[in-house]
Amino acid sequence: MxxxxxxxxxxxxxxxxxAHASLDTLAEMPLPLYGRFGDAGLANWWIPEAHGGLGLGLAESVEIVNELAYHDAGVAFTLFISVLGSSMVELYGTPELKERLLPPLAKRGTFCATLGSEERAGSELGKSETTIAREGGELVVTGEKYFSTNSAFADFLVVIGVSATDPTDPQAVVVPRDTPGVTIDKRWDVIGLRSSGTYRVSLDHCRVPEENRLKGSGLRLLEIGLNASRILIATTAVGIARRMRDLCMEYAKSKPFRDSTLLAGPVFAAKLGQMEMQIAVMKNQCEAAAREYDAIMSRPDAAGVFTRLGTLKSAVAAKMFCGQTGWEIAGVASQMFGGLGYTHESPIGKLVRDMRHVSIIEGGDDVLxxxxxxxxxxPVARRT
Ligand SMILES: Cc1cc2nc3c(=O)[nH]c(=O)nc-3n(C[C@H](O)[C@H](O)[C@H](O)COP(=O)(O)OP(=O)(O)OC[C@H]3O[C@@H](n4cnc5c(N)ncnc54)[C@H](O)[C@@H]3O)c2cc1C
Incomplete structure (x- = not known):
């Protein structure tokens, strides 16, 4: 590692x-930058060796995302979010589907996107209005997807919908991005993670082979895929928080305060000591959740174990704790800069906007x- x-x-x-200035713009997706990450042999580092990847685990992913997010959370998010769709394919796709979809992610550094969210269904994805119909050995996917990261330049989309004949039967289907009927309606003007691309997408009678359906309930599979990405979203908060801490230290060294600098002030020391404790606990929770995830993934019956467990408590706890604690750190850090903290002159404002996503994406805190x-x-037996 x-x-x-x-x-x-x-x-x-x-x-x-x-990176805070150049990547904090929606002008163009910095795809060449992402290409160079692939050129360095790092793209989609979690793809198993059997499919041509580096085969790194989630514990190692925590280290990588922590490092990337320290520099730019949007870059980190773009580079890891394919884990959501690719892990669903890895666990629940047919061998042919895996062989077709996974090696290009590792070798060519391509992307995949997951399309769950809808405008009306919100977090109640059981109410999805995206339909999947069976017609002559094919699946026909039709719907409107509200938010989807990377879909404009992804190789394939993992779409969550319901059976056209039975709305209580949620399904997950792989739709290649170049399938006729896939339209990118717009790129969202997000307030943070601005080096990433999140899109509104329409699917108009997109026809794919029946074997593109992943095995199992679409909602359960989404839950399972979210385990890895939620842990890495939580880790993003650790990277952003570490950057905030270091900026506070730099600022405090040069900010005159009484007969010295802010660094010598006891109030500053108390705040930074508190921040360091919070960062340590955030990181520990991400690592613990990643270890639990890796232990399951290393089992030959990983798909079955995950189907039984669904959402891991440790993964949700990591996202909730890191989102809430990261937001507290963001408040302390931005105040540290006085009025400057409320301007675009200091990078702290960008970091505050980046931090906000942790408690919103992939389930807001109320939902979680x-x-x-x-x-x-x-369930009493599941309490700890
Ligand atoms: C930058 C970005 C990238 C994204 N990428 C993707 C992606 O790649 N794929 C994808 O599918 N989605 C993506 N999303 C969507 C994201 O996951 C959702 O926006 C998020 O989960 C919140 O869901 P929602 O927008 O449906 O709001 P809701 O969950 O519907 O929340 C709206 C309000 O209802 C309340 N509420 C909802 N349910 C409950 C409940 N059970 N109890 C109490 N209150 C509740 C909430 O607290 C909130 O106040 C992305 C979003 C953003 C901003």
């Missing part, structure tokens, strides 16, 4: 110094509280 982490550090040092309550509090 040290070798890959070293390469990630080299990439970040060469490509992302002072509800999920933890029903899955891990109500």
């Amino acid at each position: 040290t070798e890959q982490l070293e390469r990630v550090r080299e990439f970040a040092a060469a490509e992302l110094p002072g 509280r509800d999920l933890v309550f029903s899955r891990y509090v109500v």
